[in-house]
Amino acid sequence: MVLALGWYIVPYARKIFSNPAHPPVRYCLMEDYMPLIRADGGSWNGVEVMGNRAIVKVKADTVTLGVLDGMFTRIPLDDITASLNSLTNSQRTMIRSKILDMGYSLAEFNSRFPGNLGSYTLRDVLTFAASRRQMHHYDLATDTIVIDSDTRPCSKTIGVLDGEVL
């Protein structure tokens, strides 16, 4: 078994309970893979970001990471100090596209990252992605979890998250 690290962008979903009276619960879909990760002796942690998604860091066997690669978007770097210069253009474009999909504007992205994205580190882009998250609430009338447009700060920094999974 070879444990390795991986960074992922993972959506939230609503957990379904057998008792219809149970209040709704949101959860990060990485939770579904907790048994695999635990069986490896690994761990995961994450921080909620924009777009009802989380940035997640996982430590698990490479086989398990391969399973996760098929389910979620993996950032093709493992070390947050690594430069995006080592990535291909299409990989850098993919990262930008995924961050814009979260709800950040192109103008905001370009303002933070003028010039070539290759001159920045993984920490830079993940920190930008984790600069805020959306409010949400449960609407009893429609029995739905509503993701609001209002935002609030994220619960932890990328540096803290990085240190939680080593």
Place this chain on the structure above:
Amino acid sequence: MAFPTTGVLDNFSTDMSAWTVLVGGASVSSGRCVGDVGGQNRIARTTPTYGPDSEAYVGVPVKGSNGDWFNLFVRMTTLVNSTFDGYCLAIDYGTTDSWNIQEMLNGDFTNLPGGPVALDFTAGDQIGIEIIGSAIKGYRNGGTAVISASDGTYASAGYIGGDIALSTQRWDDFGGGTYTAGGATPTPMQMMMGIGT
């Protein structure tokens, strides 16, 4: 680290006058707390706020059935169901009970990384939640934490409470309050002398 560090607040010997009902209701029956309705019963201690480092715990002499649930809250920001934030220890009863620690936002719950932990508890056990700084832990009968998570969203003192879901399970000896460093509940004499308070 010892858990709990605070004393019992309510042994449910009289009534629920010290509690605010957010959803459903709860009553005292034969010296225990029981939910009033066959769905959600959400209650919280009306005063005071505790913490920010705080804990809440309760004995569960009668568990719910599979599909029922149990929640304990700390750092509740309000006593209104549609607006309260804070943290929750959530246990879903099943073939094996499933534990999670959750962030609560406007009464909407989100699992924090760290769970679920599959662990049955037995009727008569004491279940508790503790938050110190941004570290949140869940306990069964004190001892080593069953589950832990970290979150820095809500840092202020808050109310404590929980969900006694459905009308089958029973609570007894609800306790909690501001976490007491050193892990020991002050004796009445120590409190009179200002030691450990």
